[in-house]
Amino acid sequence: MKRLILLFSLLLSLSLVGCRERSEVVTIDLFETGDIHGSLFPESILEGADTGGGVARVAAVVRSYRERPEARPVLLLDAGDLLQGQPLTYYYNVVDTTSPHAVAEMYNYLGYDAMTVGNHDIETGHSVYDRFVREANFPVLGANVVDTATGKPYFKPYVVVEKGGKKIAILGLTMPTLTENLPPHLWSGLEFRDQVETARAYLPEILGQKPDLLICLMHSGPGKKEGDPRPMAANVGYDLARAIPEADIVLCAHDHRAALDSIPREAGGYTYILDAGADGRMLSHCEISLGVSGSGKPVVRVTPELIDLSAYEPDSDFMEHFAPVEQQVRDYAAxxxxxxxxxxxxxxxxxxxxxxxxxxxxxxxxxxxxxxxxxxxxxxxxxxxxxxxxxxxxxxxxxxxxxxxxxxxxxxxxxxxxxxxxxxxxxxxxxxxxxxxxxxxxxxxxxxxxxxxxxxxxxxxxxxxxxxxxxxxxxxxxxxxxxxxxxxxxxxxxxxxxxxxxxxxxxxxxxxxxxxxxxxxxxxxxxxxxxxxxxxxxxxxxxxxxxxxxxxxxxxxxxxxxxxxxxxxxxxxxxxxxxxxxx
The missing domain is CATH 3.90.780.10 (5'-Nucleotidase, C-terminal domain)
Incomplete structure (x- = not known):
């Protein structure tokens, strides 16, 4: 398997040789979390044991890449379901509603670039997720969530960020079926639309900005590889990849199942589909090389992997910085x-x-x-x-x-x-x-x-x-x-x-x-x-x-x-x- 990976990387590297005729290749490290459900610290307050995961370990991996000598740009994303599931989130959602929300502070500290809202984030109610959006130093996305009073997106639909001089478009989508399971007052004034149709609607606007890379950041599982044609389906990662072949990477969450796959495009190349599972036990990572061929055609190389975070120690700086928060929540839970x-x-x-x-x-x-x-x-x-x-x-x-x-x-x-x-x-x-x-x-x-x-x-x-x-x-x-x-x-x-x-x-x-x-x-x-x-x-x-x-x-x-x-x-x-x- 190691030889196959090396050969695959070599062939992709050769395909980029022509890029140097027009511009140098820019390599970016993309990381994605999802379905964290409040697992920010390595030890579960509920179980009283180290889970082998947690955002503190994500911090360790991301720091190690940011501190490498070559100092490649890092893109850090989250696919939703962050604000519910542990005493930490409940404490700042319900008990202490006046202090800055600790989860927003943690994600700001780590330098997240964007997040898509999940169904359990909506489950916390307007007062919580509206507050989180205000306090986050990064956009919270949800293109298919519409404000019924204005007909406009309630959350930012997409964002274009620049990394190493390259433009990266990130389209956010979330499962629309949450209205079937959550009390209406939690999502009052909101309409949730089909994810694939919403992506199609925004595609011309996004492509008009001439991004070098297009990422779909979804709170939606990959779903069935053979497809799920039902409108308003919850898990449509594969469907979206087929419907939007312009997407280079589809990042999924919601189903709590780690996944790494790709589907071929008719025009050549692949769209990569990744899901980091749940509770911060895995971390999606893509090494992305972006360049332009001698003929002016964009060239994209993606090398994806899932990182098992149990092999990493929690980031000591993160743990020290947020030790007062952890102790406050432990005192509450006890x-x-x-x-x-x-x-x-x-x-x-x-x-x-x-x-x-x-x-x-x-x-x-x-x-x-x-x-x-x-x-x-x-x-x-x-x-x-x-x-x-x-x-x-x-x-x-x-x-x-x-x-x-x-x-x-x-x-x-x-x-x-x-x-x-x-x-x-x-x-x-x-x-x-x-x-x-x-x-x-x-x-x-x-x-x-x-x-x-x-x-x-x-x-x-x-x-x-x-x-x-x-x-x-x-x-x-x-x-x-x-x-x-x-x-x-x-x-x-x-x-x-x-x-x-x-x-x-x-x-x-x-x-x-x-x-x-x-x-x-x-x-x-x-x-x-x-x-x-x-x-x-x-x-x-x-x-x-x-x-x-x-x-x-x-x-x-x-x-x-x-x-x-x-x-x-x-x-x-x-x-x-x-x-x-x-x-």
Whole structure:
């Protein structure tokens, strides 16, 4: 492989020899991060261990290139989802809203040239991302995000920067489907348009500035290599590269999967597609050589790679400069909010009613006393919170995302269909006790998530109703709801008040739309009311009111036949968690 890389670089170098007839070749080092999710420091405050990633390591790599004797220009970009995910971001988003935002200060310190806004950046709300844009010393891009009041881009659509005398155009785009999952007040006054069509619309204007290099900086995964023709699709990196062959490099994020690929252009050459994965564990790097041939034709050479940041030590200057910020956030995260009298284990939630999810059920039903049913899903897969003090940091493990709670009206038949869809994504029909119960996908082993066909955050269970899940019945006919509340009969035609997360209420995961059959456009009309803050905010108050808190079960569901489940669950549980040691 090393010989192939050297040969490839040699051939590309020979193709640039003619450039010297018109101008010297300028070589630029491009670095891209994405899906950082607040992982600025090397040690996770939540996990209490070095993650092997973090922006402090990005700082070390970038510094090493900037301090090289040849002093080549550096272009530093981020593809979004920066402002959500860790106590650091939450502290400056919600708790300390008057100091300069530490994340903006860190990116300013590193000298970022541009960033594209991500869906989880929008999830923080106008007050946060508008403040971040004001404080950033670099443009925050989003060409397909339109201000509905003016019809103009809400964020800067693109920027042209100069590096080594060469003009580099950077077009920013973000996934448009976030409106399906986020409460409207978080993106009020904004319209999100198709990424590929937006890129086509801006292309003439950008090319009119005669850039030497065109980069598409996308909060969008590469998607399917064979293409995804659906309008408003979320992951369209490959599609955009084909639609805009003038793009030299497409930098992706959103799907948390590191990727490095290229597709050929009809006119010759390649468009390179890179994705740095998540949490600052990888760093996209392109060595880019720009010149002009003797005939006046621009010549571009790109040598891409993904850098594993675990091989680097965190930048000591970065760590020293931001040590007061880290300590401030650590002090915040260590604050006690209550006590647990017994441990809570997230593993149990996939197999039976469990205190881990029933805590959220209890919280949601307290927030809306008129609610009859609560729906929730596990947001972490392999976690034990021990008995003893509950810290602020533990709340991030208990509830990972900044979801709000929504009270909605559902018919009994819709509630049943919702649950049918939920269980169908995680279990299969058994014909004997020897059959597997869970949908285990062997191809997913070795990754950071459980090897299940469907993501665990779409496995909703319910509290407030009693129900059986018959593992011998076919898809869509497994659930029997035996009662509501304290023994009331269940009526498929009756209307029930159901509390759930904002993600689910907005159609996230498709359980209400594909499962319950409610058109996406009808969901807002089903909302009765919502909370004013995210669920983690209310968890803090919950533990202070229930101090100490004794974990207990309030939901009532079980797999039947009992004898079959008793055989299948221990066997499948061992397989599902085979590669996940107990924390």
């Amino acid at each position: 604050q006690p909010v209550g006590r647990l009298t017994a441990p809570m284990d997230s593993r149990c939630v996939f197999f039976r009613p469990a205190p881990f999810t029933d805590l959220i059920h209890q919280l949601q039903l307290e927030l809306f006393p008129e609610a009859e049913v609560s729906l929730t899903a596990p947001l972490v897969e392999n976690l034990v919170i021990p008995a003893g003090p509950i810290r602020v940091a533990d709340l991030f493990n208990l509830y990972k995302y900044e979801n709000y709670a929504y009270l909605m009206r559902l018919r009994g038949s819709e509630l049943k269909a919702h649950l049918e869809e939920s269980y169908d994504r995680i279990i299969r029909t058994m014909t004997s006790p020897e059959d597997p119960l869970y949908r285990i996908d062997e191809s997913r082993r070795g990754g950071p998530y459980l090897p299940l066909e469907g993501p665990s955050f779409n496995f909703d269970t319910a509290a407030g109703i009693s129900y059986l899940v018959d593992v011998t019945r076919p898809s869509g006919d497994r659930i029997e709801i035996t009662g509501v509340g304290k023994g009331r009969p269940f009526d498929p035609e009756a209307e029930y008040l159901v509390v759930m997360s904002s993600y689910r209420a907005q159609g996230g995961g498709g359980l209400l739309t594909h499962g319950a059959g409610i058109p996406m456009g009808d969901l807002p009309g089903r909302v009765v009311r919502t909370t004013d803050h995210d669920l983690r905010y209310y968890l803090t108050d919950f533990f202070r009111r229930h101090d100490p808190y004794t974990p207990h079960i309030i939901s009532s569901w079980t797999y039947v036949p009992d004898a079959w489940a008793a055989v299948a669950i221990p066997r499948d549980s061992a397989s599902i968690f085979r590669d996940f040691p107990r924390p």
